[in-house]
Amino acid sequence: MGSETQARVPVIDLSKLETLEAGTEAWGSTCKAMRVGLEEFGCFCVVFEEVSLELHNSFFGAVDELFQLPIETRIKNTSEKAYHGYFGRYSFLPLYESMAIENPTQLDAAQSFANLMWPAQGNNHFSETIQRFSTLMAKLDKIITRMVLESYGVTKQLIDTNIDSTANLLRFFKYRVPEEHETDVGLHAHTDLTFFSIIHQHLIGGLQIQSLDDQWIDLEPSGHCSFVVMAGDALMAWSNDRIRSCRHRVTMKAEETRYSAGMFSFKNGTISVPEELVDDANPLRYKPFNHFDFLTYDKAKGSKKFLYRIRDYCSI
Numbered sequence: 001m002g003s004e005t006q007a008r009v010p011v012i013d014l015s016k017l018e019t020l021e022a023g024t025e026a027w028g029s030t031c032k033a034m035r036v037g038l039e040e041f042g043c044f045c046v047v048f049e050e051v052s053l054e055l056h057n058s059f060f061g062a063v064d065e066l067f068q069l070p071i072e073t074r075i076k077n078t079s080e081k082a083y084h085g086y087f088g089r090y091s092f093l094p095l096y097e098s099m100a101i102e103n104p105t106q107l108d109a110a111q112s113f114a115n116l117m118w119p120a121q122g123n124n125h126f127s128e129t130i131q132r133f134s135t136l137m138a139k140l141d142k143i144i145t146r147m148v149l150e151s152y153g154v155t156k157q158l159i160d161t162n163i164d165s166t167a168n169l170l171r172f173f174k175y176r177v178p179e180e181h182e183t184d185v186g187l188h189a190h191t192d193l194t195f196f197s198i199i200h201q202h203l204i205g206g207l208q209i210q211s212l213d214d215q216w217i218d219l220e221p222s223g224h225c226s227f228v229v230m231a232g233d234a235l236m237a238w239s240n241d242r243i244r245s246c247r248h249r250v251t252m253k254a255e256e257t258r259y260s261a262g263m264f265s266f267k268n269g270t271i272s273v274p275e276e277l278v279d280d281a282n283p284l285r286y287k288p289f290n291h292f293d294f295l296t297y298d299k300a301k302g303s304k305k306f307l308y309r310i311r312d313y314c315s316i
């Protein structure tokens with residue numbers, strides 16, 4: 001199924017972005033391609049050359065170094081926010097482990113994470129690499145948010161407010177190779193609770209997305225500057241169901257440890273469906289909601305039986 005079906009998920013090259021101007025035909029067609037990808041697959045791929053091969057290599061070198069730390073240290077990655085800390089050591093998910101940094105574009109946040117992980121001397125190389133990579137990821141998230149929201153014809157003020165309210169979380173993932181008797185499920189099928197999730201895979205593929213007609217599509221890593229942009233449940237609600245959050249999973253087929261990373265965006269304040277997205281054919285489907293309260297609710301309730309958990313929280 002792999003490469004044949006993969007071709008259908010749009011691949012959008014943002015390398016020429018500096019020359020793309022808002023209002024031009026090229027800008028409009030790029031916005032539209034993103035919207036089509038999200039409406040048809042819940043995702044699209046982007047090529048973003050600002051991430052150099054050197055940065056990609058340093059970044060995954062830093063991730064590897066992090067996962068070499070003892071487990072007692074790794075589990076110190078905690079957070080007051082739901083779903084913002086260490087994940088792993090679950091019997092139902094034996095291959096998977098992940099850690100996360102809040103506000104990773106701020107050097108002091110990256111440094112305090114490094115101080116927690118390397119208490120004796122910190123790790124400047126680690127925190128600088130994380131901050132450099134995250135800054136570009138956050139830039140990509142902003143560009144995409146602007147272009148996608150614009151494609152729905154909402155006001156510039158609303159787009160700016162949405163972007164200004166963004167809180168970023170950078171998550172690092174490690175999947176070990178299954179033993180002979182073990183499952184190859186790296187991560188079960190789910191949707192993210194984010195606004196956007198931008199996934200960057202290292203050398204080993206395994207990320208699969210489910211199309212609206214229920215086919216699983218492999219999204220292989222295709223270079224140091226390629227990324228998968230997925231819609232999360234919060235974007236689904238914002239869009240009044242024009243976009244479905246992307247159902248995805250990870251399957252471990254390779255004989256090597258798999259690393260990947262995700263830049264997740266959440267929104268501070270209230271998310272509500274813009275009036276431009278409500279009409280007779282599309283009646284309002286979601287009440288206004290607080291993104292972080294949704295995470296807290298979901299964690300407490302564990303409403304895994306819902307395909308789209310946001311519907312359990314605030315659908316009308």
Ligand SMILES: O=C(O)CCC(=O)C(=O)O
Nearest residue numbers: 173187192199207250260
């Ligand atoms: O490892 C990946 O590529 C994706 C991870 C993921 O889907 C998640 O943590 O929500």
Ligand SMILES: [Fe+2]
Nearest residue numbers: 190191192248
């Ligand atoms: Fe996910």
